Amino acid sequence: MDKFYWAPSILWTIRDTGTLIINGEEYSESLSGLFPRFYFLTAKGVTLSQLLSEFQGEDIMAVRKFINTLLDKKVLVNGIQDLFDLFSSQTLLFSQYNPYTGALVYSAEVKREIEEQALRREIVEADYILSLDDVTLQNRYEIERCSTRSFNMEKTVSFHQLSALLAILRERENEGRRKYCYASGGGLYPIDFYIFVKKDRVESLTEGLYAYVPYSHELHFVSTISPDIEDSHYFDNRNIFRQSAFSIYFVFNAAAAMPKYGGLACMLGLLDCGAAMHALNIRSLECGLGSCSIGEMNFHKISRYFKLDVNQKYLHCMEFGLSKA
Ligand SMILES: Cc1cc2nc3c(=O)[nH]c(=O)nc-3n(C[C@H](O)[C@H](O)[C@H](O)COP(=O)(O)O)c2cc1C
Structure with a gap:
C-alpha cells in the first residue's frame, strides 16, 4: 500500500530550452536532470523512501518538495486515478x-x-436500408422520461417517496438468487450510492450525507455537509442544485470489481453507473419526483465529506425533487 506510481495518463517532456513540462505545467529546469530516471522508477511503482534514496546526490530538499508537488497534483498516485483525470x-x-x-x-x-x-450523423454508407415497423411505445414512463431542472420547493418529499425511489437500487431475493433491478458486469454491483439530503426537504430526515446500503435498504449517516456544497457545481447547474431536495452521488468502488476484472472494471463500472442512472431517472417519475443528471462538477470541493477510501472514485451525480406539476 506504500508504493507510488506515475499516473499513466500524465505526459511529461523536456523542451529544447531544458524546461521540464509535466501535464502541461512548467517546472524548474534544475529538475529536468532527474528525468527520465524519475519517470522510469515511478512508472513501475516505488516507495517514497526508495525514490528519495535514488537521488542522494541531488539537492534532497528540492527533490522532496518536487515529490510533494507531484503528490498534490496527483501525478504520483498510490491507488487508481480519478476517472476524470484518466479520460482528460x-x-x-x-x-x-x-x-x-x-x-x-x-x-x-x-x-x-x-x-x-x-444527432444526424451518418453511421455508415450503407449498401441498402431497411425501414422498421413503426411501433408505438406503450410504457408511459419510457415515453414521458425527461430531465427535470426546476422543482417544487414548497412541499417536502415524503419518506415513503424517497424509500420508493431507492427501492429501484435495492437487492431482492428471487428464487434463491440475489437480484437487482439493473444489470451489472459480473453481478458485482461496484457502484456505491451516497444521498445528500437538504434541510427540511425530506420528511423525517436530518440534513446530511447518507450512504445507501442496497442489501438492507438502509441509509447510513456519513456526515453533515456544510452549505459550501453549492460551490461544487458549475454555474449552469447551480440553479438545479438550489432547487433540488436531495442529490445522489455515484461512486465506483474498485475493491468490488477490480479483483475480477482489473482495469476493465473501470469501464464496466461506468456502464453500471449509466444503467443505475437510467433506472433512477424512470423510477423518479413513477414516484412523483423529477431528476436531472449532472455530468460535470467540482467533486474535490466536497469529497472530504464522503470519507471515501483510496479505491472509491466519484463518477456521477443526480439532483432530485418534487415535480412542479
Ligand atoms: C451523463 C449525463 C450528464 C448530464 N449532465 C447534465 C448537466 O450537467 N446539466 C443538465 O442540465 N443536464 C444534464 N444532463 C441531462 C441532459 O442534458 C438531457 O438528458 C438531454 O438534454 C436530453 O433531455 P431529456 O433528458 O429531458 O430527454 C445530463 C445527462 C446525462 C445522461
Missing part, C-alpha cells in the same frame, strides 16, 4: 479530428451546430 488525456488525441477546437462551445450557435451534427 483523450482530449489531445482527438484534437486533430475536432472541427470545434478553439470555438466557443457554449455559444448558442456552436451548441446548435454540435447537436445537429451529433
Whole structure:
C-alpha cells in the first residue's frame, strides 16, 4: 500500500530550452536532470523512501518538495486515478479530428451546430436500408422520461417517496438468487450510492450525507455537509442544485470489481453507473419526483465529506425533487 506510481495518463517532456513540462505545467529546469530516471522508477511503482534514496546526490530538499508537488497534483498516485483525470488525456488525441477546437462551445450557435451534427450523423454508407415497423411505445414512463431542472420547493418529499425511489437500487431475493433491478458486469454491483439530503426537504430526515446500503435498504449517516456544497457545481447547474431536495452521488468502488476484472472494471463500472442512472431517472417519475443528471462538477470541493477510501472514485451525480406539476 506504500508504493507510488506515475499516473499513466500524465505526459511529461523536456523542451529544447531544458524546461521540464509535466501535464502541461512548467517546472524548474534544475529538475529536468532527474528525468527520465524519475519517470522510469515511478512508472513501475516505488516507495517514497526508495525514490528519495535514488537521488542522494541531488539537492534532497528540492527533490522532496518536487515529490510533494507531484503528490498534490496527483501525478504520483498510490491507488487508481480519478476517472476524470484518466479520460482528460483523450482530449489531445482527438484534437486533430475536432472541427470545434478553439470555438466557443457554449455559444448558442456552436451548441446548435454540435447537436445537429451529433444527432444526424451518418453511421455508415450503407449498401441498402431497411425501414422498421413503426411501433408505438406503450410504457408511459419510457415515453414521458425527461430531465427535470426546476422543482417544487414548497412541499417536502415524503419518506415513503424517497424509500420508493431507492427501492429501484435495492437487492431482492428471487428464487434463491440475489437480484437487482439493473444489470451489472459480473453481478458485482461496484457502484456505491451516497444521498445528500437538504434541510427540511425530506420528511423525517436530518440534513446530511447518507450512504445507501442496497442489501438492507438502509441509509447510513456519513456526515453533515456544510452549505459550501453549492460551490461544487458549475454555474449552469447551480440553479438545479438550489432547487433540488436531495442529490445522489455515484461512486465506483474498485475493491468490488477490480479483483475480477482489473482495469476493465473501470469501464464496466461506468456502464453500471449509466444503467443505475437510467433506472433512477424512470423510477423518479413513477414516484412523483423529477431528476436531472449532472455530468460535470467540482467533486474535490466536497469529497472530504464522503470519507471515501483510496479505491472509491466519484463518477456521477443526480439532483432530485418534487415535480412542479
Ligand atoms: C451523463 C449525463 C450528464 C448530464 N449532465 C447534465 C448537466 O450537467 N446539466 C443538465 O442540465 N443536464 C444534464 N444532463 C441531462 C441532459 O442534458 C438531457 O438528458 C438531454 O438534454 C436530453 O433531455 P431529456 O433528458 O429531458 O430527454 C445530463 C445527462 C446525462 C445522461
